Amino acid sequence: MASTAVTPTRMVLNQLKGRLRTARRGHKLLKDKRDELMRQFMDVVKLNKQLRIRVEEGLTAAFSSLQVASAIMSPEMLEQALLYPRQSVELGLKYKNIMSVNVPQYSFHTKNNDPSEIYPYGFAQTSGELDDALDKLARVFQDMLELAQVEKTMQLLAEEIEKTRRRVNALEYVMIPELEGNIKYISMKLEENENATKVRLLKVKEMVLQDAHHYK
């Protein structure tokens, strides 16, 4: 258990005791961090799951509407209709700190605030299905943005949890037992030395007494 590299002196013993205290403290803190991260992570996972389902359903619906539209209109017409967007999206990015993990927070605003302005074409030459499809797409886009934020948060948290978990385990199963072993080794060695000294002194005393009084 005790690695052979330690010299059994009082100074090293004191050093090791200090390190053990720090390791214990660090272990406790990291464990708390891991638990809190995990709690946050589970919330995010739950949210992600719901959003994922919503987005997938919404997109599928939007795409099927688009499919209908493309069946009605000629491909050239469709492309022409969508070629030049009236709308443009700008994304703001801020970071939020969750237990020292920086996770993105998106805020977005569109140039055109009027929701009816998403159609970049005149209504005369396009079919109503196209309007329908775009409307659905615009609606699901809100969820898609949130999904992006939640999913990224989830990935970043997962990474941090993995790291923290490893640190906790390394401290708990490697560092702390090793330090404890070394401390035990040194204190036993010191005790042994002490006993040896005591026995030697007794022996010397006996010899001196014998010399002085000629005991037999």
Add this chain to the structure above:
Amino acid sequence: MLKIAVIGGRETVMGFKALGLETCPAANAQEASQALRRLTRESSDYAIIYIEENLAVQMTGEIDKFKDSPTPAIILIPGREGSMGLGQSALKAAVERAVGTNILGD
């Protein structure tokens, strides 16, 4: 100001174009990974990149590279053929990574 890009089949991205997102039509995975590389190398202007699932399935290696960096967020979306469940499996992978086992029970 940051931008959002969509990589996917021509017909998939068409609708997003009308919403004002940047679109990169890609016919196959090779074109898609080229587009991805272009978007991520040119600048860090793109905060979110949506990739169609059926393209993403062949370029997981490149997508995983961005997993641990705060930007860009690469999000898989289902294509026209419907969901392949790839997004769900990404969620499962993240849980497994964090917890060590899959605790969602599915």
